[in-house]
Amino acid sequence: MSITVVYTIVTLAVIGATAAVILYFVAQKFKVVEDPRIDDVEGSLPGANCGGCGFAGCRAFAEACVKASDLGDLNCPVGGNDTMGQVATILGLEAVAKDPRVAFIRCNGTCDHRPKTSQFDGATTCAIASSVYSGESDCQFGCLGYGDCYDACEFDAIDLRAGMGVPLILDDKCVACGACVDACPKDLIELRKRMPKDRKVVVACRNMDKGGVAKKACSVACIGCSKCFKECKFDAITIENNLAFIDSDKCKLCRKCAPVCPTNAIIELNFPPRKVKPEVEVETNS
Template sequence: MQTAIMVLIVMTIIGLLFGLILAYVDKKFAVEVNPLIELVEDVLPKGQCGGCGYAGCKAYAEAVVLDESVSPNLCVPGKEEVAKAVAELTGKSAGDVEAKVAHVRCLGDLSNTVKKYDYKGIKDCTAANLLQGGPKACEYGCLGFGTCVKHCPFDALTMGSKGLPIVDTFKCTGCGSCTIVCPKSVIQLRPLGSKVQVNCNSKDKGAQVRKSCKVGCIGCGLCMKNCSYGAIKLENNLAVVDHHICIEKCSEATCLAKCPTGAIKKITSAMDLQEQSKEEAAANS
């Protein structure tokens, strides 16, 4: 009985001793946290998307508070509102924030493209891409397994019935998470006010494009020749739109009329589609 009591006393003393040592070490080596970091983190959208270039919202909050060279407008999902809040908290100048949304540069759905083989593997674009670049004959097209959809932190992407991702421009924050995970670099960010878009990512010459896809850009240059403002150029056999020139100068998209495959199209925003749905519903009521 006495032995048990002595063991208990010794263990209690040892526990207290270690507790005092740990308390001393904690106080001695404690790192003081700047309270401003938590305030900045609180105004961020918490998407943890990495669009700012840092590993999550907390990492960006630490950087923008502690490093004078880090801009307060790097939170893409937060847009101008968050940029102003972070600038006010840190005493920095926010500058302009350009709103962007994701754009899927491919119309090659199941009915328009040629397949090289039947893929039976994991339903993941990265995995499929490891096997001869995927099942589609076009080496640059969307593989259609929805890896971008799974990685969108704001649920702004859904898979359409024809095997291509669809962007909800109301939900899309332009964080760029989808652009990072796409093994074909099919998705890019475009300014929110863009008027036309090239729905193709192929760098192949026209003859090869026609063999693999009915709606791909064949690099004919007709859209470029019909643009009055020089907003379209051919790069690696692909028409590329300078959206800023297009937004600032163009009032009528003359580039669309001559495209033989329909690869370049006028952008219909989510708001336009919503208004169209309302009109149709009212007409049918």
């Protein structure tokens, strides 16, 4: 009995010791020397691995930060300026402040605005639907509504709004990682500058067809009439391919463009209700 115990202990001890020796040498042999700052930087990042920075996950971004000589081109959109400030402190570099951004789906073609002209019956992803044909409505630019952006979002920031036809981005949850921008096969999603109180004035349309065609397909399509362009005093609006675009970096939220739009393609969000007298409008926000 006792001899068995001794054997057992000795055998186990020998196995353990051998394994330890092997492990030690293997560890030595394959040792990877890494800049310890990479761990520090990674620790200060949000850890969502969303890829919003353009790198494959937070660690890759941390490695890029450590290698970089200045942080001008690098930005963690999720962490924002606070995180980048911490990263800068760790690396002894200068932080470059960037405007926070928020995603926006530039299509307002919900079912009541954009009549269906066919119905899709296949695998319900936008990528596959758009590879089969232009979509269920006559607008070949509009949202397909199958929610590839919803699937891509790691932050629950997209409400699919089943039955509506177009998802909605929830401003308070969106971190502007850009995953949805890449996921959208119609290129509808734009990262816009985040304004106070999440206010925004946007052309919610990407239709580049001629006015008549666009209007026929969708009642809230931009027809490229240039009325908003003429109204804007800040050069924020450009018209290209029968389509108006409001540059969020230039827009001052004066809201003058929205009322002149004949198709209501320009939408304003999160503003207090307009007062009856048009003159007052101008002073509300700027």
